Amino acid sequence: xxxxxxxxxxxxxxTLQSVGLTALGGMLWSGYCDEAKASPLVLxxxxxxxxxxxxxxxxxxxxxxxxCANRESNKNKDGTQREGTLKMAKGGNHKLIGTxxxxxxxxxxxxxDDIPCVPVCPSEALDMKSLLNxxxxxxxxxxxxGLAIVHKESCVAFWGLQCDACYRACPLLDEAITLDYQKNxxxxxxxxxxPVVHSDVCTGCGLCEKACITEKPAIFVxxxxxxxxxxxxxxxxxxxxxxxxxxxxxxxxxxxxxxERSQQAPSDYLNKEIEY
Amino acid sequence: MKNLKYLLLRRATQIGLMFLYFATNxxxxxxxxxxxxxxxxxxxxxxxxxxxxxxxxxxxxxxxxDVLVGALLITVFYxxxxxxxxxxxxxxxxxxxxxxxxxxxxxxxxxxxxxxxxLKRRTRYWIMVLGLIVSAIVGIAAFEALSPITIMQRxxxxxxxxxxxxxxxxxxxxxxxxxxxxxxHLCPLGAAYSLIGQKSIxxxxxxxxxxxxxxxxxxxxPENQVLHMINKESISVTDxxxxxxxxxxxxxxxxxxxxxxxxxxxxx
Numbered sequence: 001x002x003x004x005x006x007x008x009x010x011x012x013x014x015t016l017q018s019v020g021l022t023a024l025g026g027m028l029w030s031g032y033c034d035e036a037k038a039s040p041l042v043l044x045x046x047x048x049x050x051x052x053x054x055x056x057x058x059x060x061x062x063x064x065x066x067x068c069a070n071r072e073s074n075k076n077k078d079g080t081q082r083e084g085t086l087k088m089a090k091g092g093n094h095k096l097i098g099t100x101x102x103x104x105x106x107x108x109x110x111x112x113d114d115i116p117c118v119p120v121c122p123s124e125a126l127d128m129k130s131l132l133n134x135x136x137x138x139x140x141x142x143x144x145x146g147l148a149i150v151h152k153e154s155c156v157a158f159w160g161l162q163c164d165a166c167y168r169a170c171p172l173l174d175e176a177i178t179l180d181y182q183k184n185x186x187x188x189x190x191x192x193x194x195p196v197v198h199s200d201v202c203t204g205c206g207l208c209e210k211a212c213i214t215e216k217p218a219i220f221v222x223x224x225x226x227x228x229x230x231x232x233x234x235x236x237x238x239x240x241x242x243x244x245x246x247x248x249x250x251x252x253x254x255x256x257x258x259x260e261r262s263q264q265a266p267s268d269y270l271n272k273e274i275e276y
Numbered sequence: 277m278k279n280l281k282y283l284l285l286r287r288a289t290q291i292g293l294m295f296l297y298f299a300t301n302x303x304x305x306x307x308x309x310x311x312x313x314x315x316x317x318x319x320x321x322x323x324x325x326x327x328x329x330x331x332x333x334x335x336x337x338x339x340x341x342d343v344l345v346g347a348l349l350i351t352v353f354y355x356x357x358x359x360x361x362x363x364x365x366x367x368x369x370x371x372x373x374x375x376x377x378x379x380x381x382x383x384x385x386x387x388x389x390x391x392x393x394x395l396k397r398r399t400r401y402w403i404m405v406l407g408l409i410v411s412a413i414v415g416i417a418a419f420e421a422l423s424p425i426t427i428m429q430r431x432x433x434x435x436x437x438x439x440x441x442x443x444x445x446x447x448x449x450x451x452x453x454x455x456x457x458x459x460x461h462l463c464p465l466g467a468a469y470s471l472i473g474q475k476s477i478x479x480x481x482x483x484x485x486x487x488x489x490x491x492x493x494x495x496x497x498p499e500n501q502v503l504h505m506i507n508k509e510s511i512s513v514t515d516x517x518x519x520x521x522x523x524x525x526x527x528x529x530x531x532x533x534x535x536x537x538x539x540x541x542x543x544x
């Protein structure tokens with residue numbers, strides 16, 4: 001009787017220890033994975049699913065990177081192969097291991113017409129459907145790899161120097177980047193040629209960043225969710241007929257806001273220090 | 277002179293496959309593209325790792341059809357040839373751990389078998405299940421985030437970077453830490469292939485009559501618990517943990533071991 005009691009106690013203890021160690025392992029492993037996937041400023045290949053989804057669906061096979069490096073157009077004049085745009089994250093890259101990415105200052109995306117990297121994806125982490133135009137053809141211009149932004153303090157065009165390197169490098173010349181002409185008041189007789197990026201056209205290929213002449217590029221590509229703001233649904237462009245439709249048929253005087261402040265007369269609260 | 281037939285065949289297969297993967301990126305060949313996670317054979321036959329696919333699925337998003345078909349093809353293939361044939365005939369980490377194991381024997385590092393309380397041969401099955409749970413919690417394929425197998429493979433194809441440290445760590449662990457520590461105790465991929473290959477047809481068969489009980493096979497076997505029948509019964513090795521590496525056949529001087537087709541109806 002005492003012996004079986006002892007055995008049961010031992011069994012319980014071992015079970016408890018196993019469960020505890022499994023939980024410990026699971027927590028450490030989860031923690032590592034959670035950190036490993038937290039690399040938000042990474043540029044993905046064209047057609048990539050939203051980052052969160054991409055990190056799971058990408059099976060880390062490297063077919064996209066191989067297709068990118070081995071495409072016909074990626075050869076030097078003497079026939080030797082150039083380095084591809086897409087790299088596979090390895091230890092030390094601080095990105096989820098095995099996922100494809102690119103760094104514009106090293107090799108930007110050249111926006112191949114046939115997009116060799118996308119159709120080869122076996123897991124559809126690179127979503128071909130997102131790159132089809134109205135004629136159901138692959139259209140690299142529909143890619144949204146990122147969005148270029150200009151840091152105007154370090155961009156020499158904003159100093160009044162003439163530089164349109166990014167504008168010239170852009171594959172969507174005069175669409176994704178336009179030049180805004182302004183008078184240079186300092187000299188009185190020169191013009192500023194200021195680069196302006198248009199987020200509805202820019203694909204984030206990074207050719208502008210690669211071409212930028214400053215020591216550290218003044219124009220650079222970030223993933224779109226990091227380089228874009230959001231006005232929110234409650235702002236309606238009243239002058240835009242289509243946007244105005246979001247407000248419905250309501251007239252201005254029909255729209256009333258009810259909050260703590262609207263309960264009182266303005267003369268009451270404007271003269272008091274009330275915190276809301 | 278010991279026979280090295282299967283060892284050399286395995287090394288040729290492993291290195292050959294790795295070279296085909298490497299050549300895809302380096303020379304633009306189209307024989308074997310991708311990595312173990314998902315590959316394309318001859319440019320059109322999809323192949324995918326079943327455990328990796330399961331992790332991605334349990335993380336909660338639907339995968340493209342190519343991966344699912346590929347995982348099915350690989351599963352069926354290893355169901356026939358022995359699940360862990362992947363481990364000993366394909367996986368590049370096998371060369372690392374075999375080297376560690378060989379050095380361990382040469383340096384006489386394990387005089388007696390150590391019994392670790394929480395590091396058993398079955399630990400890998402727990403890790404396999406845990407990997408699926410962690411994948412579901414974190415939303416990425418959890419083992420793929422640190423798998424030394426694909427890190428080494430991608431290292432060979434695309435360059436190692438700091439990833440080489442993982443391979444070195446496995447080597448050191450197996451050499452100075454636990455005997456057969458990685459492949460025999462921890463690797464969840466091997467665990468998955470053990471399960472897949474449970475009923476595989478190609479198996480090592482023991483001939484009890486010819487055996488002289490020298491135990492060379494047990495010394496060289498990386499999963500020697502599967503050789504429980506040595507000098508006892510003339511049966512096949514039926515355990516899924518056998519990697520079909522054939523080292524036991526190589527070292528046997530008595531012709532007491534050899535590959536055979538398992539009789540399915542008898543199923544012993």
